[in-house]
Amino acid sequence: MSFFNPKAASSKTVAKHALDPALQPWVEKYRPKTIDDVSAQDHTVAVLQKTLTSTNLPHMLFYGPPGTGKTSTILALSRQLFGSPDNFRNRVLELNASDERGIAIVRDKIKNFARQTPRAQAVASDGKTYPCPPYKIIILDEADSMTQDAQGALRRIMETYARITRFCLVCNYVTRIIEPLASRCSKFRFTPLDPSSSSLRLSHIATAENIHVDSVVIDTLINTSNGDLRRAITYLQSASRLSSSTDPPTPITSVDIQEIAGVVPASVINEFANVLGVDVGDIMDIGNPVKKSSFESIRNKVKELMREGFSATQILSQLHDLIILHPTLSGRHKSLCAHIFAEADKALCDGADEELWILDVGLRVCKAITT
Structure with a gap:
């Protein structure tokens, strides 16, 4: 995107301001250009493809975990709907609601854009004429960060200007969107990629x-x-x-x-589990026999982990996954360990000492799986 007059600029100036592909984040470089490029969200893509053949686009609510393609999908759909870059710039307003989430933004920027009647179809700057639906799109990313008052003000705007403006709310947690707002939208759930x-x-x-x-x-x-x-x-x-x-x-x-x-290497977690008496030799290719656990061996291993600077929360998370998914531990052992991890997680969230709680978890897990 350029902020100078291309007719007045020399080729040297254009080259100077051109974005070096080597410096571009790959997330943006490989962002889907069309909805056909969106990975894994087959149901959502199938429904949205039908909107490209008609002008009947509803208000939409995209929700799901981060990094599953929500923002990329609506941007790709908008580019396909409006065709030319000129139409896209004039008819699409993208806001990150986590930064601009107050009621003032809804009353000023969003309402002013929503009430503007789209300009009649004109020839684009590249000399071509593109098909263009008779409405604009407002994309509110991170909409679950909007305040309750802002969401309440937004629902009236969605109703009043529905003829010329469509809204797409993008969020991680659909439960944080007020029901009157959610009921006005077609919901699309984005699942974690397989x-x-x-x-x-x-x-x-x-x-x-x-x-x-x-x-x-x-x-x-x-x-x-x-x-x-x-x-x-x-x-x-x-x-x-x-x-x-x-x-x-x-x-x-x-x-x-x-x-x-920033995760703990799998070999380190496996060695720690081995010290606690969890048999990981066969399934993790560690090759070390399970040693008889003792207070001294567990304490020494915990001190070693702390000296390496590993996060206690990350250690607990990965040790939890290893034990819960272990193929030979019984359900009783796993439930006891899950309770231990839950208590430790609560204590760490409250600011408890990391080394003491990792030692406590190690001793209690060792006792739980050997009784």
């Missing part, structure tokens, strides 16, 4: 960027991002820059991804 869809997209980006990543690295990206494709792409770009910072470039490994993501 591993196969994430893997295909990450592999496509890696190929386009000419970097080599094996299937193990792709799996690590997916596991550390928990279905958030945006986060996985960011990790991949960071790992690529880290790899290319050396001469010659070093291969990207799973350990690199784990360090970038």
Whole structure:
């Protein structure tokens, strides 16, 4: 996007202001251009494709976890609906409600844009004429951050100017949208991306960027991002820059991804679980026999974890997943451990000492699974 007169600017000036693709975040570079490019959200894409053939677009509410394509989908739909960049700029207002969430924004910026009648279809700056529906679109990202008063004021605007303006509310938590507002919208739920869809997209980006990543690295990206494709792409770009910072470039490994993501390496969690008496040798390829646990061995391991600077919350989260998903532990053992993790999580949220609570969890988990 340019902020100068292209006729008056020289080619050197244009080149100077052009966005260097190497500096562009991959999240934006590979954002879907059309709704056909949206990954994994088959039902939503199928419904929205029908809107492209008609002008009957309702108010919409997109909700679901972060990084599942909500904002990308509505932006891609808007570009396809309005065609030219000129129409897109004139007829689409995108606001991040987490920054501008008060009632003043609703009464001023949103209402002023919603009440403006769309201009008649004109020839775009590129000389072409594009099909264009007779309404505008207002996109409110992070709409669940809007105050109750702002949401209340918004519902009247949605009714009054429905003929010339459509709203798309994008949020993570649909329960934070007031019912009168939600009832005026068609709801679309975005689910976390399945591993196969994430893997295909990450592999496509890696190929386009000419970097080599094996299937193990792709799996690590997916596991550390928990279905958030945006986060996985960011990790991949960071790992690529880290790899290319050396001469010659070093291969990207799973350990690199784990360090970038801020998670505790799987080998460290497995060793800690091994000390607690959890048998991970067969399923995690650790190869170390389960040692008879003692207070001294557990305390020494906890001190080692703390010296490494690992987050206590992250340790508990990963240890919880390992135990709850363990194939041989009984349901009784898992329920006892889940109760222990819950108490520790509450204590850490209240500001308790991390080392003491990790030690307490270790001792209690050891006792729970050996009785």
